[in-house]
Amino acid sequence: MPQKPTEYYRPTNLDEALRLLRRPNTVPLAGGTALLATEAGITAAVVDLQNTGLDRLAWADDGRLLRVGAMARLADLDDWLAPLAELQGAAALLRDAIRRAGPNTYRNTATVGGIIASRLPASEFLAALLALDATISLRLPAAETITLAAYLADDERLPGLITEILVYWPGGAGAADRVARTPADQPIVAVVGWRPNGGAPRLAVTGIGPRPARLTTAESLVAAGQDEDAITAAADAARAAASHPGDFRGDAAYRAEMAAVLTRRVVQSL
Structure with a gap:
């Protein structure tokens, strides 16, 4: 819906933007994909950050x-x-x-x-x-x-x-896998991994909690090596980390199981 903030500011530097943002009921405006898309409407002043030099x-x-x-x-x-x-x-x-x-x-x-x-x-x-x-x-x-x-x-x-x-910016190898209703859809669950040269794998997941997160327990289980036992333990840890209550795209058990499956696939690919 069209949005009409109470006030609109477009500062030309960061210090000016921060000064404006200290005012009550004032919020930053970046690309607008979230703020301007709200169905509830904007009831605050906005500070447009386009000209603040933060795009380098x-x-x-x-x-x-x-x-x-x-x-x-x-x-x-x-x-x-x-x-x-x-x-x-x-x-x-x-x-x-x-x-x-x-x-x-x-x-x-x-x-x-x-x-x-x-x-x-x-x-x-x-x-x-x-x-x-x-x-x-x-x-x-x-x-x-x-x-x-x-x-x-x-x-x-x-x-x-x-x-x-x-x-x-490390050298290394990355891998990612996901499950979704269609290839173009947002993932139900996704796992992304990165193994820096000479280092232990790092794993991150979406879809099993309120926000994307690191799978730190799973990471620790494959830090010393990626044999089958370690990978199975990491997959089990990813399953145990799931706290999403479930929704129409996937219930809690499905999301937990997909976290385990995708963690296994990603670690095996690193």
């Missing part, structure tokens, strides 16, 4: 650190990673997750920071960032950096404005 994409630390501005759109990140996708597994893993996030119209609007702030429960993009051990920078207004896993773990969304996403 850059490499740092001699190419070992990917810095993604919170206002970078999925399509921009997809284009940025395209030249690397055939050479680097992390780029291919992220690009696949971006393509699964939604149609082209969505990817050209949705921002990386907005998706994180919305904490979308079925987001394979968030799961891929979790598997890559991403961190996020917040302004509270003081700057603070926390892991994406910690940001998603809290039942209440942490205060502060997301300004940047940081991914230390």
Whole structure:
């Protein structure tokens, strides 16, 4: 439905945006895919972040650190990673997750920071960032950096404005698998894995809890090796981690079993 906020601001720098956001009943506007789509209507002032310079994409630390501005759109990140996708597994893993996030119209609007702030429960993009051990920078207004896993773990969304996403760009191998009603649909359950060179696998899941999360117990069970016993134990741990009550797309038992099946497949592929 058409939206009419009580006030509309479009600051030209981050400090001005933070000053405006300290006002009562004032919320940030990123790509608008969540805020502007609400059926309840907007009853607050909005601060449009388009002109705040938060859309930069850059490499740092001699190419070992990917810095993604919170206002970078999925399509921009997809284009940025395209030249690397055939050479680097992390780029291919992220690009696949971006393509699964939604149609082209969505990817050209949705921002990386907005998706994180919305904490979308079925987001394979968030799961891929979790598997890559991403961190996020917040302004509270003081700057603070926390892991994406910690940001998603809290039942209440942490205060502060997301300004940047940081991914230390490792060599390694990634894999992902999912179950959905159709190939183009949002997943019922999805598992994304990343094994850095010389390191232990990292696993993230959607569809078995309120938000995407790391499968830390399953990770610990395959840290020392990926033999059949370890993989079976990791799959059992993924099943045990399921807390989703179930819905029309899949009941609780189905989601738990699919978490186990997909964890096995992903670990075997790493």
